[in-house]
Amino acid sequence: MTQSWTLSPDRGFGPDPARLTIARRLYATVANLPIISPHGHVPPALLADPSAGFGSPADLFIIPDHYVTRMLYSQGLPLEGLGVPTRDGTPIETDHRAIWQRFADHFHLFRGTPTGLWLADELINVFGVTEKLTSASSQRIYDHLAERLAQPEYTPRALFERFNIAVLCTTDAATDPLAHHQALREQGWGDRIRPTFRPDAVVNLHAAGWSEQIARLSDMSGVEIINFTSYIRALEDRRAFFKRMGATATDHATLMPYTARLEPHECGTIFARALHGTATNDDAARFMGHMLLEMARMSAEDGLVMQLHVGSLRNHHDALFERFGPDIGADIPIQTEWTRNLRPLLNSFGHDPRFRLLLFTLDESGYGRELAPLAGHYPALLLGPPWWFFDSVNGMRRYLDRVIETAGLANTAGFNDDTRAFASIPTRHDIWRRVSCDWLAGMAVEGLIDEDDASAMALDCATRLAQRAYKL
């Protein structure tokens, strides 16, 4: 290894010396704080078994990461050649060194992207890689990584400690028995790794396998679901179970944040049609609109924080969905209207002191126009951090520039990494801490806030807002 690969200690900071001085000072106070990871998709199995490992470098960095595979696919590399599992029996590459080589040959595609920055930080600072990933260095780096991954210091559990993660929340189906979380609780890890209740598969009447999911919901809850009333009871039962298992939040995904109350008899008839497999698209949309109100009602009653992720049109590419299933990089955002859609829910629960709702968007045009004004009014409402494609240096800056002036920092929910890529958690939080400190330094150097305020806001951004928002 002859070339040296490093990252600037000032990465993410603007270059002006006056601003840089403040940014460094602020960052020094938050850089090493424990990580609060209140929302993400790390598989709990990875952490429940103390001896679980990450597999090969390709298993860790490429195959399950749709940020990586979508970019390679967009430039003509078939997903089969990257080892992405198929569900139609199409054969895939099984040589992980070959997968790694393809990735390295195209690593330049990630220039200027957050994925590129995360990967560099992980390779350099988590795994000690010292030469830049290129076609030429690829196999040497593979050897290096494989060697590290075989060491006990590089198990998920060991990295969890090294990453200084105070708490990590997973996202779990409403019907999940939470066996891994049960194991974690028995090992004394229940306060550090918590489940989140995600009922989409039983709330979206047109979700794949809805009927089977309802049957499973009956089984798991012990409530025989024969109508809307028993369905609600089963959901309430599962929420209580999740809460007993350490959950502090729920999570919901919809294409649009439509909310509207149905008449009681409509709930019954739509649900009956769904059980008979005859629910229409309109039924599904109206049912979802009503269920968001029901979920808000339950949150007000049981205190679980409600998260709402809106605006991703899933599985845009039919042929790829047929072959590979969901979550392979073909989910595309659409425009989102919040002001009218959320009004029924906010009028019912927006001022309820027991209720808390966190919103996440893929349509940045709503930041200043709708979301910040709503969060700057309704007590129950907080804005989640920049999500998905916007979890980038520029995306964070746009968010801070547009949201804080209107909503105020206190009406936001701090940061969450929302990742299934466990090894990327520290770098994602680190970038947020850097960008927020740099942004605050910019405000301070322009005389818009004083440095005392900047210091307090840096701590808020790093951990306090997330802890408060998620009741952690």
Add this chain to the structure above:
Amino acid sequence: MTQSWTLSPDRGFGPDPARLTIARRLYATVANLPIISPHGHVPPALLADPSAGFGSPADLFIIPDHYVTRMLYSQGLPLEGLGVPTRDGTPIETDHRAIWQRFADHFHLFRGTPTGLWLADELINVFGVTEKLTSASSQRIYDHLAERLAQPEYTPRALFERFNIAVLCTTDAATDPLAHHQALREQGWGDRIRPTFRPDAVVNLHAAGWSEQIARLSDMSGVEIINFTSYIRALEDRRAFFKRMGATATDHATLMPYTARLEPHECGTIFARALHGTATNDDAARFMGHMLLEMARMSAEDGLVMQLHVGSLRNHHDALFERFGPDIGADIPIQTEWTRNLRPLLNSFGHDPRFRLLLFTLDESGYGRELAPLAGHYPALLLGPPWWFFDSVNGMRRYLDRVIETAGLANTAGFNDDTRAFASIPTRHDIWRRVSCDWLAGMAVEGLIDEDDASAMALDCATRLAQRAYKL
């Protein structure tokens, strides 16, 4: 008072030394120019009586300012506890020291917001406060402010002079007798404080109390309104009266900028339905679309500049509206479409040399996409400054960045403060002058304009564009 509270003399300026040098030089030429305030909501009563005062510090800074109360409400403080008057008889806090203490206890919520910056500037530079507002300093500062507010140097009239306001336009209902403006004219203040004709309450068929407003319009105009023709005549009469009283502009608010001409018989039948209380929502929308064309026609004829404020969904929170009425911080923007909606109006009057239309938006995504291209074509059209939530340092920068490149500075209307908070007028204009000078300095230091151009543009931004746009 032991701690010192100050604002940077360079606030709002970027830190780069080369840019800063130019920004300071430009700002020095405009900082002390008289204030042109062509649109706002200061109650004329405050200025018509030379002995009128502001009341307590809570009366001045908190109770009537929905920028302040919404933020406190959003973090769980009931509006009742802030002294906001109720219309349903719910008791409210009457101890203004207690209200002030609650405000001070939560002053950190305004960190990084324009409200926070305005408040700091007012307290420090208008009222001479020298220690930062905190829970601990709260009552000392209250004493200080109360003492100042009792002095003759701190009446609205005295501050009007001190603020160096050349002209201030209020916003007044079409049915307003303009008694305060009459008094001001008699005192020789008619050129400095002018009314603006705002007919929304008689043009929006579904405005609260529309029938009573029409009756009042009959009374005030002396035209018995029995049909659409007499209604139009009454409006024309009131416009002529406002013009005689010094008005140079009208103001109109709509949810959408829909314009379309009705057939004459439709005007009559819809107006008849409205008089009988049977107008539908569709009637109201189509009537508004036609009336905007009528108002443009009248503006072309009488020369009053037409202002159009679009996109605020008023009174989003039903329960709060029931208790407190309008204007308590629950007005939320929606998306706005300009290109197709305004086309009928612009095709009729957009090239009329007698007509001038100023547009204001709450949907920044339209700045570069629709508004700047429209203003860069139609001679009658100018873009108003960043409005409401966007009257912030960042909001101004986004506006300048997106509008000027396409519309050109000459197709904008300078700045207006649009505030009912009289004491905040100088700081709002000051921030605009700072941000525009800093923005021009950025253009100059990057070689995109020369310094002669920057100097001329700084003067345009500070006063000349507003004077020209409003014929002041």
Add this chain to the structure above:
Amino acid sequence: MTQSWTLSPDRGFGPDPARLTIARRLYATVANLPIISPHGHVPPALLADPSAGFGSPADLFIIPDHYVTRMLYSQGLPLEGLGVPTRDGTPIETDHRAIWQRFADHFHLFRGTPTGLWLADELINVFGVTEKLTSASSQRIYDHLAERLAQPEYTPRALFERFNIAVLCTTDAATDPLAHHQALREQGWGDRIRPTFRPDAVVNLHAAGWSEQIARLSDMSGVEIINFTSYIRALEDRRAFFKRMGATATDHATLMPYTARLEPHECGTIFARALHGTATNDDAARFMGHMLLEMARMSAEDGLVMQLHVGSLRNHHDALFERFGPDIGADIPIQTEWTRNLRPLLNSFGHDPRFRLLLFTLDESGYGRELAPLAGHYPALLLGPPWWFFDSVNGMRRYLDRVIETAGLANTAGFNDDTRAFASIPTRHDIWRRVSCDWLAGMAVEGLIDEDDASAMALDCATRLAQRAYKL
């Protein structure tokens, strides 16, 4: 000429010294590269005849340039007085010195606009003007320009060489005989000046003169168009002809990117209605949606790169269209929805390795929300550069900030100037090269990319991406 008019050698670069050093270094590597101009509207007649000239200074800089005339018109100057030809016989100014004077008298309107920057660069650096254009200097500068325009060094052909243009693609109607391109090929210029196939006038059933265009398409193709089948055959014939004449791309403009496949019998019946002059608006929209799929199919088969320009509502101002025709500055953008509209086309051809689709938008809100995620997934899809109103310093920065993080640079198509103003080609490319180098310098100085990456990306931006995207 006493005053000196110059442009900063660092124009377009941010002022921070560390960033500036990198920006200069990157720019030095690309500043003098040949120009790749893969999409634009230069009339081929200008280049086909070696002795063709530009006419007067007003002919070159004012009369045909709707960027210039729209801004003057927006401030009250009639187009007639600027010499813009009328089609209704209204007399126009014929004294080009008077036109030039009007332009000079209002040159301040272009302060801070890209047009202002282009004009300054052209006057100073192409034509050697040394005093600033003002009312006073106007006629001296006219003399200077007229003198230069009479010299052989200032013919289009001579400037083509001086501008170091490697290749320039024109945009040509599907029915164009390409006589000028034939002449160019015979002169050995066929590789440097290429046509582009633009079939809008025969694909949009409601385009002015559609029937005549179809008759012309029959003539030019030799295929008698009697039904949809022969219509498709005629189009395929013309594409083959354009390809033989050097074309590598097609170009399509639509108001919305709606795509959906019609049943074969629907194609026939709608086309028959169109031939009989009875096609409805719905027919036209559905036909366009189908034809975009047909054009994609043809592109996959013949390899011509497909360009799609979306979102301009043409001829917004009826009275001006009546008098002056199209392209006089009254085309106004509308919101654009890509995710759902393009889904049928992308599902059919988005993964076809023979197909390439370039998208251009006038709705920047779609950059990060829809376009970058789509381009970051579908292999056939690339994003075109900032278009029309956004071909500005700020527009380029917004594009780079929002697109690259999600799409990756490799999923973009470099720069194109899209201009009919031949003399502005070098300055437009120069600004893009400056802004992209400055943007990369910003990324490098913040430690987000290293300088090796920045260097490679600067070359990509300057020429390589465009060459690859357009197969040049």
